[in-house]
Amino acid sequence: MSSTVFGVDVGGTTVKIGMFDPEGNKQAVWEIPTRTGDSGIYILPDIAASIQKKMADNDIRKDDVLGVGIGVPGPVDETGTVHNAVNLGWGTFNIRETMEGLMGVKVAAGNDANVAALGEQWKGGGKGHRDMVMVTLGTGVGGGILVGGRLVAGYSGAGGEIGHMHIEDDETEACGCGNYGCFEEYASATGVVRIGSRILKATRKASTLRDLPQLTSKDIFAAASAGDEVAVAITEKYGYYLGKGLAIVATVLNPEMIVLGGGVSKAGEDLIRLLKPSFTKYVFHGARDTRFALATLGNDAGMYGAARLVLQQR
Amino acid sequence: MSSTVFGVDVGGTTVKIGMFDPEGNKQAVWEIPTRTGDSGIYILPDIAASIQKKMADNDIRKDDVLGVGIGVPGPVDETGTVHNAVNLGWGTFNIRETMEGLMGVKVAAGNDANVAALGEQWKGGGKGHRDMVMVTLGTGVGGGILVGGRLVAGYSGAGGEIGHMHIEDDETEACGCGNYGCFEEYASATGVVRIGSRILKATRKASTLRDLPQLTSKDIFAAASAGDEVAVAITEKYGYYLGKGLAIVATVLNPEMIVLGGGVSKAGEDLIRLLKPSFTKYVFHGARDTRFALATLGNDAGMYGAARLVLQQR
Numbered sequence: 001m002s003s004t005v006f007g008v009d010v011g012g013t014t015v016k017i018g019m020f021d022p023e024g025n026k027q028a029v030w031e032i033p034t035r036t037g038d039s040g041i042y043i044l045p046d047i048a049a050s051i052q053k054k055m056a057d058n059d060i061r062k063d064d065v066l067g068v069g070i071g072v073p074g075p076v077d078e079t080g081t082v083h084n085a086v087n088l089g090w091g092t093f094n095i096r097e098t099m100e101g102l103m104g105v106k107v108a109a110g111n112d113a114n115v116a117a118l119g120e121q122w123k124g125g126g127k128g129h130r131d132m133v134m135v136t137l138g139t140g141v142g143g144g145i146l147v148g149g150r151l152v153a154g155y156s157g158a159g160g161e162i163g164h165m166h167i168e169d170d171e172t173e174a175c176g177c178g179n180y181g182c183f184e185e186y187a188s189a190t191g192v193v194r195i196g197s198r199i200l201k202a203t204r205k206a207s208t209l210r211d212l213p214q215l216t217s218k219d220i221f222a223a224a225s226a227g228d229e230v231a232v233a234i235t236e237k238y239g240y241y242l243g244k245g246l247a248i249v250a251t252v253l254n255p256e257m258i259v260l261g262g263g264v265s266k267a268g269e270d271l272i273r274l275l276k277p278s279f280t281k282y283v284f285h286g287a288r289d290t291r292f293a294l295a296t297l298g299n300d301a302g303m304y305g306a307a308r309l310v311l312q313q314r
Numbered sequence: 315m316s317s318t319v320f321g322v323d324v325g326g327t328t329v330k331i332g333m334f335d336p337e338g339n340k341q342a343v344w345e346i347p348t349r350t351g352d353s354g355i356y357i358l359p360d361i362a363a364s365i366q367k368k369m370a371d372n373d374i375r376k377d378d379v380l381g382v383g384i385g386v387p388g389p390v391d392e393t394g395t396v397h398n399a400v401n402l403g404w405g406t407f408n409i410r411e412t413m414e415g416l417m418g419v420k421v422a423a424g425n426d427a428n429v430a431a432l433g434e435q436w437k438g439g440g441k442g443h444r445d446m447v448m449v450t451l452g453t454g455v456g457g458g459i460l461v462g463g464r465l466v467a468g469y470s471g472a473g474g475e476i477g478h479m480h481i482e483d484d485e486t487e488a489c490g491c492g493n494y495g496c497f498e499e500y501a502s503a504t505g506v507v508r509i510g511s512r513i514l515k516a517t518r519k520a521s522t523l524r525d526l527p528q529l530t531s532k533d534i535f536a537a538a539s540a541g542d543e544v545a546v547a548i549t550e551k552y553g554y555y556l557g558k559g560l561a562i563v564a565t566v567l568n569p570e571m572i573v574l575g576g577g578v579s580k581a582g583e584d585l586i587r588l589l590k591p592s593f594t595k596y597v598f599h600g601a602r603d604t605r606f607a608l609a610t611l612g613n614d615a616g617m618y619g620a621a622r623l624v625l626q627q628r
Contacts, residue, residue: 075600078462083600131469145566148392152461154568155445158600165562166596169483177599248479252459252566254468282480285491286389286397286472 005066006051007119007307009112009299010034012073012087015047018303019054022066022311024123028054029303040089048102067106067314069306070095071115075157080109083157108310112302114151114160116295117144118312119305120259124297129257133249134295135162137242137264140176141184141191144305145253150312163188167245186241189263192217195241196234205230221267235267239274246275247282254287261295268294319380320365321433321621323426323613324348326387326401329361332617333368336380336625338437342368343617354403362416381420381628383620384409385429389471394423397471422624426616428465428474430575430609431458432626433619438611440573447569448609449476449560451578454490455498455505458619459567464626477502481559500555503531503577509555510534510548519544535581549581553588560589561596568601575609582608 004027009016011034019028032050035042051068055061072095074085080096095109110118117126117134126132130149136142141163145152152159163184164177171181173194185191193215200209207230208223209215223231246258260271272292280288297304318341323330325348333342346364349356365382369375386409388399394410409423424432431440431448440446444463450456455477459466466473477498478491485495487508499505507529514523521544522537523529537545560572574585586606594602611618 143566147461147466148464150462152567154601155570156568156600156603158565158568158598160566161568161598161600162566164598165565166558179596179598182598244480248562249566251472251479252457252474252476252563253466254470254472254475256469282493284472284475284478284493284496286470286475287468289470 006068007303008070009302067310069310070109071112071302071306077157108313113142114144115305116301119301122308125293126259134259136262138262183245189217240278243275243278250287251284320382321617322384323616381624383624384423385426385616385620391471392467427456428458429619430615433615436622439607443571448573450576452576497559506531554592557589557592564601565598571605
């Protein structure tokens, strides 16, 4: 009888569930809606029921299940306690204990950006690198830190929140978190657009970007690749901030590798070329050899990492 | 027969050696000179001979020795390999293997600021706090990061080099490391003096500090305590930078506690009061509850931490 582990990535609208063997080979993936109503009280029972149905359909008994790992969009500490996941309507409670009560199998829980880092380290762009940082460049900037192959969850579950490092004193617009000058205000997809709008306003140079009804990060990188001079300047400014922020992280942690994920990372190797000059300028010399890689698991990283988390904690 | 562990703190001029029982009770402390000549090849043999003499004098056999831990002023990775400790004349070699060859007992090695953090966590101001950062505010700024009670050595031994985080874009003087705007340029004892000289130049206000032949960090804090207005402004500016830098560290790691050590920490609780406003302004809200404490072991922290390091690795 083979053994099975489930990895669950809880998003604000959809829950993605993966079934894996203990070596991390994917056996099935499916999705269910995230019911965030009534303070999100149905989310975990829905997940438990869906996994139990899958188990019944595949003739998998409880004894065959090594565990269920869960990644959620909010701070989760090492004990599995979530501290306010606003997108899910959740306050503070212990996910691990609750889910173990519902399912009767071993459960582990972590922050979604953190478990994504673990997934990339297990099966993706950071494979085999025990001291690794993953930065997810999406609408916001998420981070996950691995030391000796294990996640740094942080004392109250906020470990790896590198999107909210202060890196710019002159910022006048507030970040979503309420602070001014957070890394996320520049290094996210939204940051690319903010930098772009500012540069477009500050120059009279012609640019194909001026013709667009709404500027996106993707447009800007595409125009830069096509040789648009203003777009090139925008991506260079973006790379400046990305490199500067990651230099601070590398100086603090001296990781072997930084993995770049999220929507902006679709810009590919270009991104690494763009961040290198300011990274090299600002990083401490002892961490100058930090390697960079692109994430390879895309939206599956969270599922893989959640499965890995529960395997690590057995 | 009781068991014994030795903790060794190698400085640029003096080696401090402590003899402890396994619970960390200090049984003896002594010093020997650091012979940095001939690329520092005598340093480890001198230490081994000195410990062996102490063992003979106290009738301690090799079998009674749990291990020897060594902290050195340079980057040391998890395997015990040092990567250029310039103050000792050392290039790259494995301290653990070399010293085990000399002594025939278990050896562990780490960076001095890192093992000092481990010492404070074991027996000092951070006692019992597994997720802890220690910052040593001396001539420079050293850092040590503990996650789950274990040191973050970093891939090439440069973990916790928070003194070299970039925190100020407008700096025109270079840091010792060659970069501009490092945390250490403001948060060290030297930083207090630099901030002081700049403020004294920028104002015409009377200050007792103007009468001093040479400004020191200690003078500035003393004058501030005595109510000197300019000195108060200097310490507030110092607190601003200290809080800002530590806010970045806390945002990345979400530690339970930050322990302040080194010469400047003799300013005591005042220091915590001074750093709090900018810490609270710049830190991510999820890490806002980070607690602060003062180091309590002084120059003994390295010895304690070195002993603890080898006990952890047994």
